[in-house]
Amino acid sequence: MWGIMRQRAACKAYHALNLEQGIRAIALRAFSSSAKQMTVRDALNSALDEEMSADPKVFIMGEEVGEYQGAYKISKGLLDKYGPERVVDTPITEAGFAGIGVGAAYYGLRPVIEFMTFNFSMQAIDHIINSAAKSNYMSAGQISVPIVFRGPNGAAAGVGAQHSQCYAAWYGAIPGLKVLAPYSSEDARGLLKAAIRDPDPVVFLENELLYGESFPISDEVLDSSFSLPIGKAKIEREGKDVTITAFSKMVGYALQAADILAKEGINAEVINLRTIRPLDRSTINSSVRKTNRLVTVEEGFPQHGVGAEICATVVEDSFEYLDAPVERIAGADVPMPYAANLERMAVPQVEDIVRAAKRACYRSR
Amino acid sequence: MACSATTRIIHNPLAISSSRSAEKSDFSCKILSPSSFWGSASLGKKLLSVNKAISPISRRSATVVAVSDVVKEKKLKSSSSVSNLLITKEEGLVLYEDMVLGRAFEDMCAQMYYRGKMFGFVHLYNGQEAVSTGFIKLLKKEDCVVSTYRDHVHALSKGVPARQVMSELFGKTTGCCRGQGGSMHMFSKEHNVLGGFAFIGEGIPVATGAAFTSKYKREVLKEDCDEVTLAFFGDGTCNNGQFFECLNMAALWKLPIVFVVENNLWAIGMSHLRATSDPEIWKKGPAFGMPGVHVDGMDVLKVREVAIEAVGRARRGEGPTLVECETYRFRGHSLADPDELRDPAEKAHYATRDPITALKKYILENKLASEAELKAIEKKIDEVVEDSVEFADKSPVPARSQLLENVFADPRGFGIGPDGKYRCEDPKFTEGTAQV
Numbered sequence: 001m002w003g004i005m006r007q008r009a010a011c012k013a014y015h016a017l018n019l020e021q022g023i024r025a026i027a028l029r030a031f032s033s034s035a036k037q038m039t040v041r042d043a044l045n046s047a048l049d050e051e052m053s054a055d056p057k058v059f060i061m062g063e064e065v066g067e068y069q070g071a072y073k074i075s076k077g078l079l080d081k082y083g084p085e086r087v088v089d090t091p092i093t094e095a096g097f098a099g100i101g102v103g104a105a106y107y108g109l110r111p112v113i114e115f116m117t118f119n120f121s122m123q124a125i126d127h128i129i130n131s132a133a134k135s136n137y138m139s140a141g142q143i144s145v146p147i148v149f150r151g152p153n154g155a156a157a158g159v160g161a162q163h164s165q166c167y168a169a170w171y172g173a174i175p176g177l178k179v180l181a182p183y184s185s186e187d188a189r190g191l192l193k194a195a196i197r198d199p200d201p202v203v204f205l206e207n208e209l210l211y212g213e214s215f216p217i218s219d220e221v222l223d224s225s226f227s228l229p230i231g232k233a234k235i236e237r238e239g240k241d242v243t244i245t246a247f248s249k250m251v252g253y254a255l256q257a258a259d260i261l262a263k264e265g266i267n268a269e270v271i272n273l274r275t276i277r278p279l280d281r282s283t284i285n286s287s288v289r290k291t292n293r294l295v296t297v298e299e300g301f302p303q304h305g306v307g308a309e310i311c312a313t314v315v316e317d318s319f320e321y322l323d324a325p326v327e328r329i330a331g332a333d334v335p336m337p338y339a340a341n342l343e344r345m346a347v348p349q350v351e352d353i354v355r356a357a358k359r360a361c362y363r364s365r
Numbered sequence: 366m367a368c369s370a371t372t373r374i375i376h377n378p379l380a381i382s383s384s385r386s387a388e389k390s391d392f393s394c395k396i397l398s399p400s401s402f403w404g405s406a407s408l409g410k411k412l413l414s415v416n417k418a419i420s421p422i423s424r425r426s427a428t429v430v431a432v433s434d435v436v437k438e439k440k441l442k443s444s445s446s447v448s449n450l451l452i453t454k455e456e457g458l459v460l461y462e463d464m465v466l467g468r469a470f471e472d473m474c475a476q477m478y479y480r481g482k483m484f485g486f487v488h489l490y491n492g493q494e495a496v497s498t499g500f501i502k503l504l505k506k507e508d509c510v511v512s513t514y515r516d517h518v519h520a521l522s523k524g525v526p527a528r529q530v531m532s533e534l535f536g537k538t539t540g541c542c543r544g545q546g547g548s549m550h551m552f553s554k555e556h557n558v559l560g561g562f563a564f565i566g567e568g569i570p571v572a573t574g575a576a577f578t579s580k581y582k583r584e585v586l587k588e589d590c591d592e593v594t595l596a597f598f599g600d601g602t603c604n605n606g607q608f609f610e611c612l613n614m615a616a617l618w619k620l621p622i623v624f625v626v627e628n629n630l631w632a633i634g635m636s637h638l639r640a641t642s643d644p645e646i647w648k649k650g651p652a653f654g655m656p657g658v659h660v661d662g663m664d665v666l667k668v669r670e671v672a673i674e675a676v677g678r679a680r681r682g683e684g685p686t687l688v689e690c691e692t693y694r695f696r697g698h699s700l701a702d703p704d705e706l707r708d709p710a711e712k713a714h715y716a717t718r719d720p721i722t723a724l725k726k727y728i729l730e731n732k733l734a735s736e737a738e739l740k741a742i743e744k745k746i747d748e749v750v751e752d753s754v755e756f757a758d759k760s761p762v763p764a765r766s767q768l769l770e771n772v773f774a775d776p777r778g779f780g781i782g783p784d785g786k787y788r789c790e791d792p793k794f795t796e797g798t799a800q801v
Contacts, residue, residue, distance in 0.1 A: 085585045096610030103574020139552030140543035144774035199774040
């Protein structure tokens with residue numbers, strides 16, 4: 001069970017591998033282009049790989065992370081590289097292994113705990129919140145918990161009610177947790193590296209449908225010391241008529257909606273939140289002060305959602321600047337149905353965002 | 366009380382497979398009757414095991430040595446008078462002092478609570494001191510202890526100063542957690558007390574994780590690490606899912622941990638026998654591949670003997686052990702508990718088995734120390750406890766600014782860069798505006 005650790009020599013060859021990976025990504029593209037492309041899956045894999053090779057205290061634990069190469073292949077190749085002591089396959093014991101991760105973090109290691117989906121994190125939510133998030137406070141700074149809980153979050157395709165919930169709002173409410181939601185490959189790489197290096201517990205909400213999507217990526221992003229700030233949103237598209245905030249998969253939809261709106265003369269600004277907690281209130285507010293209108297988009301349940309918090313924060317800080325009520329787009333207030341047409345209705349689509357933006361601009365019919 | 370009918374025996378699950386079973390069967394086929402086990406005057410001399418007819422675990426790894434087996438070996442080898450004693454004078458006085466400290470401290474907590482200086486949920490450890498002292502006094506500073514809400518005495522035994530614990534209970538800023546944790550959340554990084562958890566069962570995976578870290582440090586980081594973790598929890602917790610999950614993983618990965626069950630027969634008002642299908646908790650160890658030992662938790666010397674072996678096993682890398690300590694809490698579940706459901710006769714019975722009185726008797730009978738020396742210790746402890754109350758009283762309450770502190774280790778949320786500094790202080794910091 002505890003095999004021999006791989007020779008460190010193999011790891012030293014890593015930096016060469018890094019570039020190789022980037023070049024491999026190019027080679028795989030059917031079309032030639034000067035910008036490199038990378039899938040979110042590769043981005044996450046490379047981030048984990050680099051962080052594990054940089055710090056021997058980082059280890060991965062979860063179901064199927066080792067021999068199965070990851071339930072969604074995110075940890076592919078890591079078992080071969082780092083050995084079973086550092087890529088630990090667990091029995092089906094979310095509460096148990098999440099707690100083990102927290103205990104290991106208390107005592108000095110830097111675990112990355114994978115939940116097969118965040119729906120299963122509900123079995124371990126006591127550990128995420130009570131023994132990870134609250135510990136730095138309860139111990140008055142003595143015990144910090146440098147742990148990352150990661151896994152796919154939100155709706156996938158046709159997986160039914162118990163596999164489709166979005167947990168951004170629940171975890172985003174807890175003081176002591178940092179909650180990240182990447183969209184593109186650059187986000188995925190940068191935020192995961194920042195999360196692993198962060199001394200606090202981080203909930204890293206990925207999205208299963210984004211794993212296979214590829215995004216253009218610059219050399220800077222491929223550098224092994226690249227990371228993104230936690231707590232800072234990114235303005236994906238500048239505009240002046242209406243602000244659309246989104247995170248994770250909805251950023252893609254918002255960008256598509258912005259293209260459609262542009263044809264109708266509405267210049268939308270799209271903000272990729274990147275971090276749900278601590279929320280980048282200043283970026284959101286300065287954007288609203290510029291455009292005077294706000295549409296929030298999220299995939300999760302509407303009540304007490306991320307959009308509700310953004311609306312409240314904008315009303316508190318920038319009320320005089322609002323020219324229209326805040327529009328909130330969220331998933332339908334129902335458990336996710338299975339039938340494909342119903343599922344499509346239960347999750348926000350591009351048309352919903354376009355309609356909401358037009359309503360905010362008083363342009364709807 | 367229903368459980369008086371059952372015998373309490375220390376079980377050797379590997380009796381059948383052991384090559385020594387032949388000679389053992391002559392020596393040890395004596396089932397202890399209730400009267401000889403409970404209220405037994407001679408302490409620490411009777412550790413008998415019984416060969417059970419069927420041991421389904423016998424086919425399991427013969428390398429796992431049952432605890433009581435080895436202890437019995439030692440006893441057989443020991444010769445006459447002096448070496449028959451289980452402790453030296455110094456050890457005896459250390460144990461005595463620790464138990465008296467635990468008792469005096471908890472009694473003072475009760476007083477302070479009723480005077481309004483302490484508030485919220487306070488769970489006292491009176492009566493169970495033998496378990497804490499028996500185990501924790503064997504540990505080094507680097508070893509970890511993880512406990513439940515009944516954690517004052519675990520923290521004290523591990524070395525957290527009484528002053529700091531009392532201040533924490535009063536909610537003052539000089540407490541071990543600056544008043545932010547409280548009675549149920551005693552943390553000390555210096556003494557490796559990893560909490561204090563209010564949810565039962567929550568501490569078990571955390572302790573397993575700390576044991577995982579010890580093993581990881583040894584095997585992956587190649588450090589010289591033989592640190593052991595002790596997880597303390599009660600009988601009620603043994604019906605919780607996390608307990609079983611961790612027994613499985615600890616045995617699977619041979620983690621250096623000892624699971625110490627403080628079976629005081631009551632989970633608030635729920636009797637252990639009403640809540641558990643098979644009340645003999647030690648049996649759950651062999652089901653997962655680790656030795657399960659039952660020991661009289663009102664006798665610190667017996668607990669200590671079992672602990673020496675269990676901790677030694679973990680330190681040597683032989684894996685986890687489950688130790689069930691039969692003990693009793695003299696007070697209610699918490700200071701808010703009227704304690705009406707427990708039979709007064711049961712309470713009286715256990716009061717006669719007070720671990721402190723028993724140790725005192727042992728020390729005096731075996732002439733390890735004089736009455737005067739023990740009295741001096743008691744007096745010293747009284748002074749320590751009084752001093753801790755005074756200190757706590759005089760300490761300031763936390764400043765208002767403390768409310769928002771310590772939520773994050775890295776509050777500005779930008780993370781720590783590879784050079785170890787906060788990234789937002791680095792002028793070359795990328796803001797994610799990489800041109801694409």
